[in-house]
Amino acid sequence: MRKIRNLFSVRERRALVLPEEIYGGGPFIELRGRREVCVQGCRRILLCEPEAVRLSLREGILSVQGRGLSCATYFAGAVSIRGVICAVSFEDGGEAVL
Numbered sequence: 001m002r003k004i005r006n007l008f009s010v011r012e013r014r015a016l017v018l019p020e021e022i023y024g025g026g027p028f029i030e031l032r033g034r035r036e037v038c039v040q041g042c043r044r045i046l047l048c049e050p051e052a053v054r055l056s057l058r059e060g061i062l063s064v065q066g067r068g069l070s071c072a073t074y075f076a077g078a079v080s081i082r083g084v085i086c087a088v089s090f091e092d093g094g095e096a097v098l
Contacts, residue, residue: 027057034085036072037064042079045071053081054091061091 027041039055039062046061047054048071053064069083 026059027062029062029088031085031088035082037081037085037088038078039081040078042074042077045074045079050083055079059090063087063089063091065089 027039029040030038032038039057041057042055042062043058044056045053046056048069050069051065051067053069053071055062055064064081064085065087067084067086069081069085071079072082073080
């Protein structure tokens with residue numbers, strides 16, 4: 001998939017009001033109900049257990065809490081986590097930040 005950065009000029013991106021996360025290289029996180037969270041921009045899976053998944057991102061660590069969690073797919077920095085999602089949070093220096 002070609003990056004949006006290469007498809008549109010700066011002026012076009014501003015006119016479309018695209019969030020920086022889509023073209024700026026930051027993580028893109030999509031929550032699909034309470035059953036799936038998809039993350040693009042994952043550097044590494046730090047922990048994958050039925051109650052918790054932790055992912056290393058460029059900006060820090062993303063923590064997903066729930067029940068029956070599993071990493072369904074992981075390819076080219078994109079991770080799909082499935083199960084019952086109870087919480088999604090960012091960690092900064094060991095403290096959870098919302």
